[in-house]
Amino acid sequence: MSNAFQKCFNLKYPIIQAPMAGVTTIDMAAKACIAGAMASLPLSHLDFRNFNDIEKFKSMISQFKNLVADENLEHNVNLNFFCHNIVDEPTNLQITNWVKLYRKSMDLPINSNEIDFNNGNVSFKAFERDYALQDFLKYLSNEFRPRIVSFHFGHPSKSTIEYLQKLGILIFVTATSVKEVNLLTSLGIDGIVCQGYEAGGHRGSFLINESKDDENLSTVQLVKRAVSELVAMKDKGIVRNTPFIIAAGGITDSQDISYMLSQQADAVQLGTALLGCNESNASKMFLAPFAPESRTRMVEIVSGKPARTISTPFIEKLLANFHGEELPPYGYIYDAFKQIRRIYPELANFILAGQGFQSVQSGISTDRKIDILGEKLR
């Protein structure tokens, strides 16, 4: 097993605490960093074109640094963005279909006038078209350099990749297929997060447009195929350096981690395993065990992109009432759902979690959990 990943970042464990939008807190990331893992801060909720959001970002970084309180460790953080293609605003038909679906599924008199169809997840690609990118890059250049900047749902432009790499920042991108691994490797990406079908949260696919074209590779199959693809690309002289391979999806204990490392993954990225930790925004959901028959589902119609979530009556009703109608695109539809959830938090349950959700432990701090998982690897 290679320990190149740990050496590169001077980490105690070959573990990345997964960025989990809405769930990861600054405290959680700081605890992961202190434990000796790579911390991640999800930033997909921020619109860098907006002055207030830039200030929020700066404040997140200073809170993170204060909590870590160690200059040698504070750079061990991965800033995570969504990098999906920019979509058009929803049409009236899409909005009408959405309202009908929610009225029927929730049995409530929902009115389209009550909901603002705003884009709640602005893509990094939109910042690249704006001065926002320059401000962000200037901040990284002059104020604070994270070790990693990562992207989900796609990759930024070649010039952004090269600019960040010149600053000494490594670029990681999620892949769910061999085709994506191939493309990212030829772009010179430094780390590929191989996200299997078991994984919680949104699938980071960007070359697969329709679910029917998705091979739904498991984490281990994707890792194995990625490793052999990289060997082949190097042998053929297509690339000189190969990226780190990170296994993500369904990894819940030390044995799972060891197995992924034995399959030549350089590190693992843990999401679901940390959901119940004290610092997680989702910890309350995992205080009581789930019924043994509880299950997860891959659901596209809540956010507009396939995401693994725990099945709830709300999810089942939505799925039963949906018959392929056109709905608003990602970003807009997800924000509309979040508005409904704010009004009816008990009714609109969308709990992102992977297939390993039954083994989530609660009442434990993130640093302790990482230590327990990591110590057994040494």
Ligand SMILES: Cc1cc2nc3c(=O)[nH]c(=O)nc-3n(C[C@H](O)[C@H](O)[C@H](O)COP(=O)(O)O)c2cc1C
């Ligand atoms: C609640 C939740 C939110 C997530 N949000 C993000 C995110 O903001 N950015 C990202 O790159 N990945 C996100 N993911 C995916 C994780 O990075 C990772 O691929 C996944 O959690 C690994 O599978 P596991 O959940 O089985 O450990 C999320 C996962 C979960 C469970």
